[in-house]
Amino acid sequence: MPDSAKPLALNPRRNIAREVLLSLRAEIISGQLQPGDALAEPVLAKQFGSSRAPVREALIELEREGLVQFELTGRTKVRTLTEQDFDEIRDARVALESLAARRASAKWAPKDSAYLEQNIAQQAKASTLAELSRLDVEFHEYVLRLTANKRLLTLWQSIRWQFEMCLASTHRLQETLACKPHQITVSSHRHLLAALASGKPEVAAQKMALHIEGSMEWTPSETSTADHPHGLATETFRR
Amino acid sequence: MPDSAKPLALNPRRNIAREVLLSLRAEIISGQLQPGDALAEPVLAKQFGSSRAPVREALIELEREGLVQFELTGRTKVRTLTEQDFDEIRDARVALESLAARRASAKWAPKDSAYLEQNIAQQAKASTLAELSRLDVEFHEYVLRLTANKRLLTLWQSIRWQFEMCLASTHRLQETLACKPHQITVSSHRHLLAALASGKPEVAAQKMALHIEGSMEWTPSETSTADHPHGLATETFRR
DNA sequence: TGGTTTTAAAGTGTCGACACTTTCATTCAA
DNA sequence: TTGAATGAAAGTGTCGACACTTTAAAACCA
Numbered sequence: 200m201p202d203s204a205k206p207l208a209l210n211p212r213r214n215i216a217r218e219v220l221l222s223l224r225a226e227i228i229s230g231q232l233q234p235g236d237a238l239a240e241p242v243l244a245k246q247f248g249s250s251r252a253p254v255r256e257a258l259i260e261l262e263r264e265g266l267v268q269f270e271l272t273g274r275t276k277v278r279t280l281t282e283q284d285f286d287e288i289r290d291a292r293v294a295l296e297s298l299a300a301r302r303a304s305a306k307w308a309p310k311d312s313a314y315l316e317q318n319i320a321q322q323a324k325a326s327t328l329a330e331l332s333r334l335d336v337e338f339h340e341y342v343l344r345l346t347a348n349k350r351l352l353t354l355w356q357s358i359r360w361q362f363e364m365c366l367a368s369t370h371r372l373q374e375t376l377a378c379k380p381h382q383i384t385v386s387s388h389r390h391l392l393a394a395l396a397s398g399k400p401e402v403a404a405q406k407m408a409l410h411i412e413g414s415m416e417w418t419p420s421e422t423s424t425a426d427h428p429h430g431l432a433t434e435t436f437r438r
Numbered sequence: 439m440p441d442s443a444k445p446l447a448l449n450p451r452r453n454i455a456r457e458v459l460l461s462l463r464a465e466i467i468s469g470q471l472q473p474g475d476a477l478a479e480p481v482l483a484k485q486f487g488s489s490r491a492p493v494r495e496a497l498i499e500l501e502r503e504g505l506v507q508f509e510l511t512g513r514t515k516v517r518t519l520t521e522q523d524f525d526e527i528r529d530a531r532v533a534l535e536s537l538a539a540r541r542a543s544a545k546w547a548p549k550d551s552a553y554l555e556q557n558i559a560q561q562a563k564a565s566t567l568a569e570l571s572r573l574d575v576e577f578h579e580y581v582l583r584l585t586a587n588k589r590l591l592t593l594w595q596s597i598r599w600q601f602e603m604c605l606a607s608t609h610r611l612q613e614t615l616a617c618k619p620h621q622i623t624v625s626s627h628r629h630l631l632a633a634l635a636s637g638k639p640e641v642a643a644q645k646m647a648l649h650i651e652g653s654m655e656w657t658p659s660e661t662s663t664a665d666h667p668h669g670l671a672t673e674t675f676r677r
Numbered sequence: 678t679g680g681t682t683t684t685a686a687a688g689t690g691t692c693g694a695c696a697c698t699t700t701c702a703t704t705c706a707a
Numbered sequence: 708t709t710g711a712a713t714g715a716a717a718g719t720g721t722c723g724a725c726a727c728t729t730t731a732a733a734a735c736c737a
Contacts, residue, residue, distance in 0.1 A: 212512055213720065217675045239688060250722045256498065260675070263502060272729060273451055273689050287589040294537035294590065298529065350526040351533065354593050436456045436499070452690065478718060489692045511699060512719050
């Protein structure tokens, strides 16, 4: 049976685990699931109408992304981010992105400036903080991708969601306060872009570090500065 | 039944998955499992006398560590590292470790120099390349831990095994050639230590970058420079 | 009533099974 | 003899179940 044109189509295998992952991640970042909330495999499985296996896989991935925390008892909770976590994430970004800036700057092309200028233009027009931060992340991801270093990108992606969680939670406070207007973000990216396109890798790297440090000032959050033991899995596997 | 002293003992839950992980990782790094070798869940499960569930978890973790590769068909193989992979790993290390050096240098204490000097002394006495590289990794991990940044450490650990795979495979070639004697490694670490202890974070960071670049020169490996599509999972989940 | 013990509910780690897909060797046609 | 069709074997993604542990509530005694 010579099927109608099926040369390399590769039947996509079903992947409930991925759907669960995306769904849970979105709920955590949006704040629908709050830090400290319990994530029990059986109840999630029932919610998603699946068995526990895909849920379990999704939870393991979320733990690696830092959005979820395995207790020593084996139970799973939505992670609570403290000020120290915030600092760590900033530092990790500085490490990865300043090297990315150095490498990207060395192979800069006009189209890169064009793309990022367009991104900044959209930032200026953004009407919500959510949209603004989406564009912010896109800007930085673009630089990461420019390096064409898959590992650098993978490492960055593995803290990306924690970063977005920080962004979203501070935004939930600032939405009313409006204490950090678009203008700052926009002009900061404009300066950064200039450095990236300057053809001086050292300068680009340094400006990137400053940009990140400037954009990630800690704002007191609604999350309790609880005394939880801070257990980002440094050892492999649960518990 | 007031059990004899059981205050916070926390019964360790069984964890076959971890044993499988450690075992497979060791086999891959030692070369017992060669790049390209198939890793089928049912056969591994039979080998370990377990079911597929723990094996599956271990494979997912190994994929995140970069030692294993999921094909688009869902099959799993031991990863083949090419020269480009080697370069990427080096660059990722530069990113993470030069920042680590900067931060560690800023909070340097005499005991840190003492510990690392002892490490170097052991390097000088090392009788096998395997032992030498164990000490090498320990040196660098110590600097990472000094930063007290769990995320930086986690990121570093997530490429650590790929790095060790590189080391081991080049060592398997050099064991006979002996083209990179201890002395180079030892003196390189000695200079690095001096920079770390110098109290100048900028210098420490720069020296660390140079040290890593110098220590990771590509040596043509036995692994075919195959035309495999290089798929380090940039998207979440298998396939 | 207050504190301790008992008991049930909830949850994790693992298991074996099923459905479907891919792979590979064999058969068949040209 | 070579190449396409076919069938069985192997493999993945998911499922429901079981044993054991932890958690919470209920029962109990003082």
